[in-house]
Amino acid sequence: MPAADTHMNAASPLTPEVPEVVVLRLPLYVRVLSQFAQQGMDVVSSEQLGEQLQMTPAQIRKDLSYFGRFGKQGRGYNVKHLSDELRRILGLDITWNAAIVGMGRLGRAVASYPGFEREQFRIVAAFDANPDLAGMRVGDVVVQPMNELGATVKAKNVRIGIVTVPAVMAQQVINELVAAGVKAVLNYAPYSPQAPADVKVRGIDPVLALQSMTYYLKR
Amino acid sequence: MPAADTHMNAASPLTPEVPEVVVLRLPLYVRVLSQFAQQGMDVVSSEQLGEQLQMTPAQIRKDLSYFGRFGKQGRGYNVKHLSDELRRILGLDITWNAAIVGMGRLGRAVASYPGFEREQFRIVAAFDANPDLAGMRVGDVVVQPMNELGATVKAKNVRIGIVTVPAVMAQQVINELVAAGVKAVLNYAPYSPQAPADVKVRGIDPVLALQSMTYYLKR
């Protein structure tokens, strides 16, 4: 196991855990660093990062300090170096395999989204409960029936499940993915699923996002 | 920064400043209440809501207490009543008009997603910078050129913008939407935009969600 964690504190029996909210922000830093790199910048300050991300420089520095010391006083952070370090910390230095379940309109759109491949997430299998869809080609993969999910997930080293089924099917599908060994689920269904504590679930629901904004719109 | 006013407490009894995290959770409550209603339940406890949403009952009760007293001691909450109240609080008792900008593959998929209409968000206009797409029919609307954005947004009472353009175009498009009077933006571009404080922006980025989960996967 690589020594990705520079944190000390060996006295506590429990590992000093990085707050989840910090982990959620790291990809944002990676994204903005790519942008700065594309603009030809090779050094950036926490001030500049904070301006772009609408957050305080102190928060960025504090977040980074959970993982190490990546900057130079009086100068800032090397864009390429910080980006590489954060990618390594997040486990983005390798390609991750994902399986998508639900090949209706939404599933086909998600499977065709080029943003995944661009960031080294590869959809290596697709499933649908409708046997009529089996054999259909979507992107780089061929749709398989649900009964092949367990074996395929294991055979293809799939660690991530993407769920694009109707809300009423989501729990059952997530159960099957978890049973097959998946430890991370990206859930597009408008439903809050149950999952074991060692399985990470993130929801993508544009309707929830809209519904929280209307609160501020209605004067 | 010497403008540190620690006594700016708005003494107004009618505006108890609700934390944004609370507002972000309200749509979740609405969603789970619909689910319970569909199952035929007409009363729920904070315990039951908490179990479904994986949060503590106390948090749910505290959140609701920002807006009123919706439950009955010893009994719980009337599902229909609480749902109606939360929808009203969120401004979901009316239909909201939205405009979508960027009619490429992603934009067409988003515009066709039935989840918006189902929750009374109506896409009433669509725009694209490519003049060749003008006139194309997508769902219920016809794609218009960008130079018609300002007038159309005003004419059709659009309060929400949905941005499905490439990252490099996102800031410019958001600027145009804001100039046209839009006060809420749902941003699908993998980019963190700048916007005035009175404009709400929420990002939808499945890649960010995946990137924060891999941190936990790489054991």
Place this chain on the structure above:
DNA sequence: GTTTGTGAATTCCTTCACAGCT
């Protein structure tokens, strides 16, 4: 001079625990 990294201070959020209502 500039900017980081970080303990300390502060602010914000969650959970507790129980009075009070049904």
Place this chain on the structure above:
DNA sequence: AGCTGTGAAGGAATTCACAAAC
């Protein structure tokens, strides 16, 4: 008895502010 609503307590996250490094 059962469950809400809510001050108070406790815990987390953010921001401050400054010594150290360049």
